[in-house]
Amino acid sequence: MVTIRPCQEQDLVLLRAYIPTPGQPDRHDKRFERQQSGRSTFLIAWAGDLPVGAGEILWNGCDAPEINQHYLDCPELNGLDVWPAELRSQGIGTAIISAAEDLARQRACHRIGLGVDDHNPRAAALYLRLGYQETGRRYLDRYHYFDDDGIRHEVADPARFLVKQLELTPGPPDH
Numbered sequence: 114m115v116t117i118r119p120c121q122e123q124d125l126v127l128l129r130a131y132i133p134t135p136g137q138p139d140r141h142d143k144r145f146e147r148q149q150s151g152r153s154t155f156l157i158a159w160a161g162d163l164p165v166g167a168g169e170i171l172w173n174g175c176d177a178p179e180i181n182q183h184y185l186d187c188p189e190l191n192g193l194d195v196w197p198a199e200l201r202s203q204g205i206g207t208a209i210i211s212a213a214e215d216l217a218r219q220r221a222c223h224r225i226g227l228g229v230d231d232h233n234p235r236a237a238a239l240y241l242r243l244g245y246q247e248t249g250r251r252y253l254d255r256y257h258y259f260d261d262d263g264i265r266h267e268v269a270d271p272a273r274f275l276v277k278q279l280e281l282t283p284g285p286p287d288h
């Protein structure tokens with residue numbers, strides 16, 4: 114059983130210790146900074162006192178301009194990860210996705226998107242099973258990492274964008 118909640122500053126120590134970010138040593142910190150600036154919500158999954166997964170809702174949508182221009186008002190769930198790998202396939206990823214969708218509904222978002230790299234068919238299968246739909250929009254998922262010698266590498270992975278329509282819960286009736 115996991116609980117999902119937005120990252121707090123004191124969580125960063127445990128995140129750095131328990132969820133590795135190979136080649137991106139300040140990844141958790143960057144995500145927390147984005148959350149604090151209001152651009153994202155950095156969700157953490159907890160099993161007791163230990164962080165076991167994370168995902169970030171980018172409220173301004175996918176960073177890639179080739180997607181963003183078509184999906185205004187569509188937040189993106191980015192960088193979903195469950196760690197350690199032995200904890201995968203137990204519903205933690207689904208719980209993070211569900212929490213992200215709830216937050217998007219609370220902000221009256223009618224849809225939420227996510228990108229999936231071409232080399233990740235298992236993740237794509239999960240998203241499609243959870244109601245995300247193909248948009249036909251493709252893009253390059255760009256990021257960088259540092260190797261053991263401190264050399265920076267730029268990556269551009271071919272990816273596609275999926276979107277789920279969100280049913281908004283009606284509020285209480287007016288009197």
Ligand SMILES: CC(C)(COP(=O)(O)OP(=O)(O)OC[C@H]1O[C@@H](n2cnc3c(N)ncnc32)[C@H](O)[C@@H]1OP(=O)(O)O)[C@@H](O)C(=O)NCCC(=O)NCCS
Pocket residue numbers: 192193194195196200201202203204205206207208228229230233234235236237238239
């Ligand atoms: C993708 C991921 C976040 C899903 O989280 P999860 O907790 O394993 O997901 P759930 O248990 O809720 O659902 C499991 C389903 O996820 C899918 N899946 C995707 N990648 C998977 C992986 N590496 N291992 C296991 N299941 C994976 C499968 O369809 C799986 O269904 P199955 O259990 O019937 O095989 C997680 O597997 C993970 O961290 N993978 C590595 C990082 C990654 O690929 N992130 C996604 C970037 S788009």
